[in-house]
Amino acid sequence: MICPDAPVLLEIRDLQAAVDDQPILKGVNLTIRAGEIHAVMGRNGSGKSTLSKVLAGHPAYTVTGGSVHYRGNDLLDLAPEQRARIGLFLGFQYPVEIPGVSNLEFLRVATNARRSEGGLEELDTFAFEDLVRERLEVVKMDPAFLERSVNEGFSGGEKKRNEILQMALLEPLVAILDETDSGLDIDALRIVAGGVNQLASPENATLLITHYQRLLDLITPDYVHVMAAGRILRSGGRELALELERTGYDWVDQELERFAAEGQQTGRAPLEVG
């Protein structure tokens, strides 16, 4: 839902980041307002997943330039847990298995961390069980998964459902879903996409990171951005995703070459193909 007057939730300006001294993000600009659904597409290695990890505060990535503001406040200053508590959520491409930590306990501790930040009362075991059973409906998940260790032995589809269940419990204002569609069969994809659609509201925003159009058939984005070589190369409406589906990413290479040539003429640093 595009609403130009809605408050800005996330403002990314010239964001640059590196991992092991290797620059990956080379100046990302993106503004996300409440109510909007954005999709970032691009080839492997274009920097999509790095963008999501940097926003969530992964310690392996170093921000080397630029800024990110979340509801007007500097996001990059905050520890990962603090970012989550104030309403930023990262749905992992590969959710981590944690043997021995009960999924139910994990969900309860996470939910209460978010609630207490928002000034809400923490939920005891019983109240939380009521809540979690209600939210299980969002992703049609079997309650038996609550009794198991976090993601341990879950199939790919079950892990992604568990991610959306966490999103349903944490009620983030900005949800970044990193390749939530990868490894899902069509039924699981429908359930996961249905969950995301149910949770979208005029107050929150979603950033989908994906390779494929197929997720965007089920979740309609307001904006589509194409990333290459650590920058957003082009932005548009959902028609851009359809165009990509039709033409592939070859034009991206041509555009990068054109940028490189322009860079040489103007003396600006050329874009590198990552």
Add this chain to the structure above:
Amino acid sequence: MVAVVPATPYAGAAGGASASATAAWLASLAGAPLPNRRQEDWRFTDPAALTGIDPQLIGLADPLAAQALPDGLECLSPAAASPWLGQALAATTSLKHWPVLLNAGASAGAAAAQPTSLLALRVSGAAGRLQLPLDAGDQPGLARFRLLLVVEAGAQLELLLQPSSGGVNAISLVSEVILEPGAELTLGSLAIGAAGSCLLQHTAVVQAPGSRFEHVTVSAGWALARQEPRILQRQGGACTRLRALQVCCDRQLADTHSWVCFDGPDGELDQLHKAVADDQGRSVFNGAVRVPRAAQGTRAAQLSRSLLLSDRARIDTKPELEIVADDVKCAHGATVSRLQAEELFYLQSRGIAADQAAQLLQRAFCAEVLRDLPAGAAALRPLHRLLGEG
């Protein structure tokens, strides 16, 4: 985080006795000098913490006197126990082990100080559960316990030992277990020490075919904790399940030297040894498994998993499999790792603070062993005590 117990200097005993006087006293009790690092079994284990105690024996009340024994359990008199005593120690070649020598040497003095220095039990039928608190409290000196368990054919028992200390002292505990055909024993040990305290726990077990022995040991908080479970499957065909967790922080040293021998075919062993080392803690594991030619069809699996939480902590872990029989399945593995960065980040990304996330992961690591302790252990809140959660 693992509880940090203040270090007690090893040199100089609490009561003022010098370390060398205590060492001489211990050596005279054992009839052999304190072990040293030139001995292969003590290569990584410095027994110096023992010399911090006062050179005297502690007199304790009979742990069995305070409780009613369940049906199927019978206390054996020293005379009735004597034919059994020493059998399991001899069969498992334990008699020359220093902790066994010390325990034997201390018996004369202990008998005077302690009305029942021998706890001898015969188990028949399904005897249910029993807990034995073996608490040295804050009394200075050496507390000595000797346990004999004879589990008759087809009998069952779940026993939880609770060696504990609240001061600068040492507990010497030697257990002998004889499992007759079809007998089943779950022997748990939840051992929580204090700064300056030491635990020497030797457990000699002889299993007849068809018997099942499950041994779950958990230790934390001792300046020195040495566990020596030694199990012989006399004719093979028995089932042995070993679960251990040792936690050491500050400058504590936790050592397990296990030994399992199959003297016949078709025996089974399932062993998991876990260790957590923080601060300058030091953990040692040596897991010997002997599969001689007579032990065809043996299935043995040993896994050692250690969590290293500090740059200054140290872990030495060594499987020691000696397999002569050719038709066997024997697996072993050892891992030493830190808390996984991806697991920590995943928890943090859900709003869980870094220290709370680390604690959740440590609890999970420990819980895998703790949940196998006999049921009575849960009431003692072992996780809280292990991780210093008050």
